Amino acid sequence: MTHEEQALSSDSALRAEVLHRLAEDEYLAPLGLRVGVLNAIIHLCGSVPTLDLWRRAERIAGESLPGVRGVVNRIQAPGAPNPSRTIHLNLP
Numbered sequence: 001m002t003h004e005e006q007a008l009s010s011d012s013a014l015r016a017e018v019l020h021r022l023a024e025d026e027y028l029a030p031l032g033l034r035v036g037v038l039n040a041i042i043h044l045c046g047s048v049p050t051l052d053l054w055r056r057a058e059r060i061a062g063e064s065l066p067g068v069r070g071v072v073n074r075i076q077a078p079g080a081p082n083p084s085r086t087i088h089l090n091l092p
Contacts, residue, residue, distance in 0.1 A: 014037045014040060014067060014068060015035055015042075018042055018065070021060050025056070025060060028048070028053060031046060031047075031053070032046060033046035033057055040067050040069040042061045042062065042068060043071075043072045043074065044057055044058065044061055044073050045074045047076040048075055048077045051077050054073065054077035058071055
């Protein structure tokens with residue numbers, strides 16, 4: 001398997017795990033948030049009704065997942081940064 005194929009496989013696994021974690025959360029599951037992963041950086045999109053849920057989604061996406069290099073939060077919420085994006089990277 002090439003390095004590119006390994007990265008895609010890892011990104012796919014990370015995306016599946018984040019989607020699973022969001023689906024298990026009783027507050028976030030019904031909101032249909034979108035998740036993308038590229039080079040182990042998680043991208044969150046969609047909208048939530050509160051800033052607390054915005055923070056919750058970001059925390060769940062990046063919390064103790066091995067291999068995550070960062071989270072880009074583009075979820076729209078009242079009081080969220082405008083433009084609706086924060087980037088938290090875990091780069092060495």
